[in-house]
Amino acid sequence: xxxxxxxxxxxxxxxxxxxxxxxxxxxxxxxxxxxxxxxxxxxxxxxxxxxxxxxxxxxxxxxxxxxxxxxxxxxxxxxxxxxxxxxxxxxxxxxxxxxxxxxxxxxxxxxxxxxxxxxxxxxxxxxxxxxxxxxxxxxxxxxxxxxxxxxxxxxxxxxxxxxxxxxxxxxxxxxxxxxxxxxxxxxxxxxxxxxxxxxxxxxxxxxxxxxxxxxxxxxxxxxxxxxxxxxxxxxxxxxxxxxxxxxxxxxxxx
Amino acid sequence: xxxxxxxxxxxxxxxxxxxxxxxxxxxxxxxxxxxxxxxxxxxxxxxxxxxxxxxxxxxxxxxxxxxxxxxxxxxxxxxxxxxxxxxxxxxxxxxxxxxxxxxxxxxxxxxxxxxxxxxxxxxxxxxxxxxxxxxxxxxxxxxxxxxxxxxxxxxxxxxxxxxxxxxxxxxxxxxxxxxxxxxxxxxxxxxxxxxxxxxxxxxxxxxxxxxxxxxxxxxxxxxxxxxxxxxxxxxxxxxxxxxxxxxxxxxxxx
Numbered sequence: 001x002x003x004x005x006x007x008x009x010x011x012x013x014x015x016x017x018x019x020x021x022x023x024x025x026x027x028x029x030x031x032x033x034x035x036x037x038x039x040x041x042x043x044x045x046x047x048x049x050x051x052x053x054x055x056x057x058x059x060x061x062x063x064x065x066x067x068x069x070x071x072x073x074x075x076x077x078x079x080x081x082x083x084x085x086x087x088x089x090x091x092x093x094x095x096x097x098x099x100x101x102x103x104x105x106x107x108x109x110x111x112x113x114x115x116x117x118x119x120x121x122x123x124x125x126x127x128x129x130x131x132x133x134x135x136x137x138x139x140x141x142x143x144x145x146x147x148x149x150x151x152x153x154x155x156x157x158x159x160x161x162x163x164x165x166x167x168x169x170x171x172x173x174x175x176x177x178x179x180x181x182x183x184x185x186x187x188x189x190x191x192x193x194x195x196x197x198x199x200x201x202x203x204x205x206x207x208x209x210x211x212x213x214x215x216x217x218x219x220x221x222x223x224x225x226x227x228x229x230x231x232x233x234x235x236x237x238x239x240x241x242x243x244x245x246x247x248x249x250x251x252x253x254x
Numbered sequence: 255x256x257x258x259x260x261x262x263x264x265x266x267x268x269x270x271x272x273x274x275x276x277x278x279x280x281x282x283x284x285x286x287x288x289x290x291x292x293x294x295x296x297x298x299x300x301x302x303x304x305x306x307x308x309x310x311x312x313x314x315x316x317x318x319x320x321x322x323x324x325x326x327x328x329x330x331x332x333x334x335x336x337x338x339x340x341x342x343x344x345x346x347x348x349x350x351x352x353x354x355x356x357x358x359x360x361x362x363x364x365x366x367x368x369x370x371x372x373x374x375x376x377x378x379x380x381x382x383x384x385x386x387x388x389x390x391x392x393x394x395x396x397x398x399x400x401x402x403x404x405x406x407x408x409x410x411x412x413x414x415x416x417x418x419x420x421x422x423x424x425x426x427x428x429x430x431x432x433x434x435x436x437x438x439x440x441x442x443x444x445x446x447x448x449x450x451x452x453x454x455x456x457x458x459x460x461x462x463x464x465x466x467x468x469x470x471x472x473x474x475x476x477x478x479x480x481x482x483x484x485x486x487x488x489x490x491x492x493x494x495x496x497x498x499x500x501x502x503x504x505x506x507x508x
Contacts, residue, residue, distance in 0.1 A: 017287075017459060019419045023280025026273060027419045030281045031312045031412055033271075049495040053503060058285045060476050062411065065428055067465040069474050074481045075493065081483065096396040103391075110393065128485075134471055137357075139364065140428040142350040147428045149400070150448065153407030157316065158285055160408075161415070165273045165281045174319055174394040174401045186485045194404065205271060211321040217388055220323050222314050227328045229335065231382075231440045239329065241303040249307060 030161040033205050037169030039114045041121045041200040051166045052123075055199075058162035059127075064151035066139030070131065071152045074185055076124040081184060085196065086118045088180035089173060096175060113214065116173045122200035126185055127156055129192045152194045159197070169202035221250035284415040287459050291423030293368045295375045295454040305420045306377075309453075312416035313381075318405035320393030324385065325406045325448075328439055330378040335438060339450065340372045342434035343427060350429060367468065370427045376454035380439055381410055383446045406448045413451070423456035475504035 019027070047055075056073060064070060076082060093115065100107035118124060129152045141147050156172075163170045173196045181193045212219055223246045228236035235243055273281070301309075310327060318324060330336060347369065354361035372378060383406045395401050410426075417424045427450045435447045466473055477500045482490035489497060 022276035024419045026277030026280030027284045049499045053499045067471045092397040143346040150407045153404045154411040157408040157411035165278045217321045245303045245307045
């Protein structure tokens with residue numbers, strides 16, 4: 001199947017494979033300026049079909065275990081449907097607030113946060129996982145069942161980044177009842193809702209995530225989430241070059 | 255918190271927000287030419303620290319529920335460690351092959367496939383999920399517990415795309431026992447392995463996914479995975495523009 005046996009790396013092979021400076025910048029720009037949008041949707045401005053098509057096609061080109069492509073995308077504009085989803089959000093939000101009964105300060109901060117843009121975004125997309133797709137034997141899913149739903153998450157991240165490049169904001173509403181979603185959208189029992197997304201043009205992509213700006217939590221140092229060779233080993237002679245580079249990055253708070 | 259109340263969209267606001275043509279191309283190029291690499295790793299060629307740092311930092315800038323950043327990245331070069339992981343793969347592969355006992359033709363096709371590059375890649379990365387990070391109350395994870403691990407999957411997809419832009423291939427080995435991984439890497443009981451990745455420069459990024467080229471499964475038409483307003487509704491008057499665009503794309507097999 002291989003077209004070539006030469007051992008030069010793709011970076012050395014040139015245009016077909018390598019990324020130009022601006023192309024590489026484009027990918028990193030999408031990754032670093034992507035935001036979970038709740039408050040900044042522009043009202044009454046549709047996403048054109050060609051942009052939406054590119055966004056969905058990007059999602060569809062995610063990796064999937066055994067090439068099973070186990071995703072579906074339910075596109076929702078209908079106001080009545082959204083209203084019912086919003087009501088599910090309100091109920092779940094109330095439940096969350098009650099969980100913070102013993103931490104009044106946190107409870108008040110939580111209650112002040114804007115956490116969804118269901119009604120004011122241009123459209124909503126429910127992304128689902130169908131474990132029966134091309135099954136029952138799905139190559140690569142025989143040892144770790146969850147890899148099926150992991151594939152759907154990769155598709156969601158592709159969608160999110162493509163939307164960013166199109167100037168479209170995405171907000172993931174996770175404060176919802178999946179049972180409500182199944183009922184409202186007629187999702188069959190064997191299919192699992194994975195994400196409920198709100199999409200639309202935005203007034204701005206904030207410089208930092210909303211929860212970081214609001215002081216809810218800080219961004220962790222990259223050094224804190226890297227281990228070398230084994231869990232918990234956060235320094236290593238053998239990896240000293242990377243350790244130093246990671247520390248410099250953390251110090252510069254990039 | 256908002257810096258501006260003007261309603262022009264980001265696409266209309268210019269350089270700070272908008273993507274240039276090549277920047278946009280770069281993102282889509284990464285998405286469409288990313289491959290799950292098993293056979294094409296260049297041996298004995300390290301990934302430079304600065305490239306690896308960019309790849310890991312891209313992963314760390316994924317979205318996460320409640321900004322909980324619940325991921326860790328265990329970087330592995332040690333040959334003994336990899337050998338033990340490879341043995342876990344071999345055992346799980348044998349188990350998979352036995353599952354196809356009643357479909358000899360499929361079983362033989364499966365047995366011929368190259369499904370991992372654990373030993374020949376430049377390094378391995380085990381990506382894990384820590385549900386206790388910034389817990390126990392994680393904003394947005396109170397209704398759907400799984401959103402924690404979904405965040406880790408978004409980080410994996412960022413890593414994968416950044417690697418592609420750097421000319422680095424990534425292969426996700428899912429035919430493994432998580433119990434083996436936990437033991438080999440010393441992962442504590444409360445932390446869950448999510449992905450075991452092999453990274454390295456490659457001889458080529460294949461034009462199509464390995465499993466598509468091998469005729470294991472076809473890529474689905476995009477039209478087949480989109481529904482309008484409700485599950486199962488694959489046509490819609492109200493969405494006719496997008497329906498037509500999706501059909502054209504599917505016909506052109508892009």
